[in-house]
Amino acid sequence: MKKKLYITRAIKIFALIMAVLVCSMMLQHYFLLHYDANKMRLDGFYIEEKDSLDVVLVGASDCYADFIPGLAYEKYGITSYSYATASCTAGAAKTMIKEVMRTQNPQKILIEINSFLYGFDNESRTSSVRSYIDNVPYNQNKIEYLGSGAIPATEDEIEYYIPLIKYHGTWNDYPEPSGKYITQIFRQHTDGTTKLKGYRTSTSICVPDPQYPCINDTLAQNGKTLALMPDYEEKLRDLIGFIKDEGYADKVLFVRMPHLVNASFYARFKRGNAAGEIIKSSGMEFINFERDPETLAYSYGDYYNVDHLNVYGAAKFTDYLCGILTQKYGVTSRDLTQKQKQSWDTAAEYYHKLHDYCDSFIKNETAKTGYVQTIEENSNVMKYIDDYAETGKLPENKPDPSAPTEEPEI
Numbered sequence: 001m002k003k004k005l006y007i008t009r010a011i012k013i014f015a016l017i018m019a020v021l022v023c024s025m026m027l028q029h030y031f032l033l034h035y036d037a038n039k040m041r042l043d044g045f046y047i048e049e050k051d052s053l054d055v056v057l058v059g060a061s062d063c064y065a066d067f068i069p070g071l072a073y074e075k076y077g078i079t080s081y082s083y084a085t086a087s088c089t090a091g092a093a094k095t096m097i098k099e100v101m102r103t104q105n106p107q108k109i110l111i112e113i114n115s116f117l118y119g120f121d122n123e124s125r126t127s128s129v130r131s132y133i134d135n136v137p138y139n140q141n142k143i144e145y146l147g148s149g150a151i152p153a154t155e156d157e158i159e160y161y162i163p164l165i166k167y168h169g170t171w172n173d174y175p176e177p178s179g180k181y182i183t184q185i186f187r188q189h190t191d192g193t194t195k196l197k198g199y200r201t202s203t204s205i206c207v208p209d210p211q212y213p214c215i216n217d218t219l220a221q222n223g224k225t226l227a228l229m230p231d232y233e234e235k236l237r238d239l240i241g242f243i244k245d246e247g248y249a250d251k252v253l254f255v256r257m258p259h260l261v262n263a264s265f266y267a268r269f270k271r272g273n274a275a276g277e278i279i280k281s282s283g284m285e286f287i288n289f290e291r292d293p294e295t296l297a298y299s300y301g302d303y304y305n306v307d308h309l310n311v312y313g314a315a316k317f318t319d320y321l322c323g324i325l326t327q328k329y330g331v332t333s334r335d336l337t338q339k340q341k342q343s344w345d346t347a348a349e350y351y352h353k354l355h356d357y358c359d360s361f362i363k364n365e366t367a368k369t370g371y372v373q374t375i376e377e378n379s380n381v382m383k384y385i386d387d388y389a390e391t392g393k394l395p396e397n398k399p400d401p402s403a404p405t406e407e408p409e410i
Helices: 002-031 037-046 061-066 069-076 090-103 124-134 142-147 161-175 177-193 230-244 261-282 311-327 336-363 379-391
Strands: 055-059 081-086 107-112 251-256 286-288 304-307
Touching: 037 061, 037 081, 037 124, 037 177, 055 061, 055 090, 055 124, 061 081, 061 261, 061 311, 069 336, 081 090, 090 107, 090 124, 090 142, 090 230, 124 142, 124 261, 161 261, 177 379, 230 304, 251 261, 261 286
Parallel strands: 055 081, 055 107, 107 251, 251 286
Antiparallel strands: none
């Protein structure tokens, strides 16, 4: 009799423990966490069907601001995604490659090298570390990353393994700012896909600064170098070694995205040249779009700030980069299932909706007053885009401003 009672109690205790664990996991994945565009983008990547992407871009904000997956699909049939977060650290690059290959088998992985070019220690910035690793599903790659010394010394290690501990108070933030994302994340999971495929932009045009004039017209033949900070050079060489050891060398293409270079960012430009020499000397491929005559010809009107292309520039660059990928590197479109085709047709449709909305917003008097809007995959923004596509009218009341979170530069 007692034995039966003990068994019953044990079952009840076990069931209670399991219920608490399941509830904690649900809270940690959907509610008590830091919601932002990085969370939405990485979550969207993980719900793409396995082995369904032809190209994956890895790195920081240059990736998701400069390349438009919906346009790449419409014009070239290429399926792609930017597996990228703002201020991404150099130390995260290896884990990013592991995660891409765990879930996809792309023809090309493009690694944007911004993370290795900082003139300061970005590796110990909590926001830079968390914007990526907080949004990676719990698996062996995440555990290895957290155990590699990547956690800033000032941070509590357990909060990285169990983010619920750090973010348990975020319920106070609802319904904003988290509310605009939480609706969208449930929609992503219900639909099993995203509409913008991680793309993010801003409804603005970069304005020249007389104090720091652009020097792009002098850069095509400028091969001057400046040594990377020792830790970044070590991490770059380690990443190259890892790629070769894993047999990914033929898949990987290192790139430096286009920028408006001025005197303030000239040191970073020279570090980009130095990184390029390291990459090329290893026998790997590197394209420096900061020195490409085609991209150097982009004007201020193609950027929303000196580091990121706007919807006009991103359309030009997506077309140009896809041409290189298909003609030089043999990237081809794949046969898609009906479900996949529907997903990518929707992405192409929303590219046009987004382009038309941004174009009208930029040219509208509201934008000329200095107000800009961040365009990303959250429920508020998607509603504005859908409403404009249906009515041809911009919102009568200004949407709540959501300033782009970009990485600090040198």
